[in-house]
């Protein structure tokens with residue numbers, strides 16, 4: 001039997017996920033962890049749930065694969081109420097990736113990846129072929145098949161977690177801060193690889209993070225949550241340029257300020273008071289942007305830089321207070 005017969009989604013479609021007034025109140029809690037969420041995720045979209053710790057992201061995600069049941073409201077997948085589905089069957093249609101990988105330590109990588117295909121009773125050779133295919137997809141050598149999770153780095157383990165979630169080609173992926181424990185460089189690489197996999201396979205992805213930069217990097221759409229409620233739902237650009245309220249503004253604030261600094265040049269911000277002498281300070285030309293200048297100040301540990309014209313003649317100095325006030329002025333103009 002060809003492998004494609006085991007992969008129901010090889011027609012490459014994502015599922016539609018609908019939350020229809022979904023709430024969840026934990027017993028003994030005085031407020032809802034998720035409150036009256038109305039949200040439709042269109043097929044094939046990469047949607048990021050963004051919000052601070054405790055705002056209900058994990059609860060919302062786990063209700064989709066019925067690890068948690070809503071107190072009220074309905075979740076539909078491709079139009080079908082998930083309460084009408086067998087929970088185990090539902091979960092096999094959904095790839096689930098969490099921060100603590102959930103790999104079985106006593107099982108080899110090939111066995112970990114093949115958990116669901118084995119449950120589904122695929123023949124041995126189909127499983128073996130699929131494991132190789134998935135190792136290629138996530139960029140690990142086939143020789144890793146025989147290793148145990150403890151013999152892999154954190155980033156490699158997270159790749160195996162991703163491969164396992166993709167094993168039966170699900171039409172949906174639920175990802176709960178999957179890269180949260182990785183170092184910055186590994187994290188960037190895995191984000192890129194996930195984007196490439198999404199472009200190739202076209203599943204619907206619901207991805208949880210509290211990191212605005214990760215959200216902006218990955219998302220087609222961002223859903224901002226606070227205290228169990230949807231505060232804003234839009235493109236990354238919408239969220240950054242038109243935050244719905246002060247809460248969202250604070251959430252995107254730091255990154256937005258840096259992006260703004262990169263649009264202002266040193267010449268327009270420099271301090272023209274006092275004598276301009278080049279006292280051995282680091283120098284930048286007046287067309288350098290303020291983000292570059294700020295980086296230079298932080299790297300060199302100096303108080304100021306000298307700003308020069310295109311001939312190298314000093315025209316002024318710039319320190320952190322000047323950068324600060326230029327950034328503030330431009331921020332209030334727009």
Ligand SMILES: Nc1ncnc2c1ncn2[C@@H]1O[C@H](COP(=O)(O)OP(=O)(O)O)[C@@H](O)[C@H]1O
Nearest residue numbers: 026027029033052053054055056057058059060
């Ligand atoms: N099993 C549970 N029992 C009681 N309260 C819970 C449980 N799980 C989560 N909560 C509470 O529900 C709220 C949302 O939690 P969670 O969905 O884990 O948020 P997030 O993933 O955004 O950090 C928090 O106030 C949390 O303390």
Ligand SMILES: [Mg+2]
Nearest residue numbers: 057058059176
């Ligand atoms: Mg969580």
